[in-house]
Each structure stands twice: as C-alpha cells, then as structure tokens.
Amino acid sequence: MKLKLAFGPHSPSMGCSEVSDSRSASVLTEVMITNTATHQPQRLKMEKEMKKLLVLGVGNTLLMDEGIGVHAVHDLLKEQWSEAIDFIDGGTFTQDIFYLFQEYEKVLVLDIVRAGKAPGTMYDLREDDLRKDEKQPLSLHDIDLLDSLDMAALKGNKPELFFLGIEPATIDWGMELTPALQERYPDFLSVIRKKIARLMEE
Secondary structure, three states, X not given: OOEEEOOOOOOHHHHXXXXXXXXXXXXXXXXXXXXXXXXXXXXXXXXXXXXXXXXXXXXXXXXXXXXXXXXXXXXXXOOOOOOOEEEEEEEOOHHHHHHHHHHEEEEEEEEEOOOOOOOOOEEEEEHHHHHHXXXXXXXXXXXHHHHHHHHHHHHOOOOEEEEEXXXXXXXXXXXXXXXXXXXXXXXXXXXXXXXXXXXXHO
C-alpha cells in the first residue's frame, strides 16, 4: 500500500503503453528500448500483477469542503492496509490519470456530491448511478472520471468503479472543512473503511 500523487499527462508513467489480459489479473506493459547492436527501437513486454483496489481521493483542498476526498486519502494512509491497495491523491486531475486505471481491478472514488440534501449526507454509488440517473447531478470530477474509464477501456482494462461521496455545506476559499463536515468526517472515514473491507472480500 502506498500513496501516489497524480500530476497529470506529464507523469513519467505516460511513457508506457499498457494492455491488459482479461484472462488474468495482470497487465502487459510495452516499453520502447533501443537495441544496442542495431540501434533500432524495440518493444519490450513486461507482465506485472494487477492490484486489487485503488482508493482515489478527488477534490481541491483550497475550497473548503471540496477537498474532503483528498483529506480522507491522506488520513487513511496513516493506517495499516494490505499491499493490494493503493491510495492516490488525485487532486483535480481526474481525466489525466486514466493510465493508472490499467493497474487495478477496482477503483473507489472519494469526493463530494451536491444533490441538494443536508450537509454531511453520504452517498454510495456505482458507475451506472452516475451514467443513468438523470436526477443525480454530475460534477466536473464525475464527468472526468467517466471519461477516464472510457479511455481505460480503450487501453484494455476498465476497472469497476465505486463512489463514496458526501454532501458539502460550503465550497469557497479556505483550507479547512466547514463545521458541519468536520462533525461528519469521522463517520465518513468509518464508512470508507467498511467499503474497502467489502471490496477486498468480493
């Protein structure tokens, strides 16, 4: 288990072309190398084990409640987890990290959800809920994530998407969560822990 920082399309990982093999939990990574004898580029294929779960915190920590998903990822990282789980601070670059999805069977996204209910209301959603429910408003993060999933599918591996969200009270300039979400924050972390445990058992 480790924390990764997603910095967008200029990440060094973008130098690889990855293709998943649906018959096994592994990823084939193609790396361009130069043959020292012929000085011609060649493709070197390396197979690596696909991990079980990616926990992706999304949001902007400069906008108060908007950053709760990122706060959650950093706090959960302080705990002991299986090596089959990675935690990523995705910030606001959700569309640019589709290449990371190649490495995982499942992705759990932590973010806010603005559905007009009381601040602190929690939501447990899946990909179909985001795509098909017209009453469920999509944030820019959600749209980017769905686009990333589609791009990941074109690359060969589309992980299952799970989404835990919480209704914000205020999105405005500020580094701290509002009192309403500070009060609900321990419960939010508890729900996340239970969700991770269920996803690892499935």
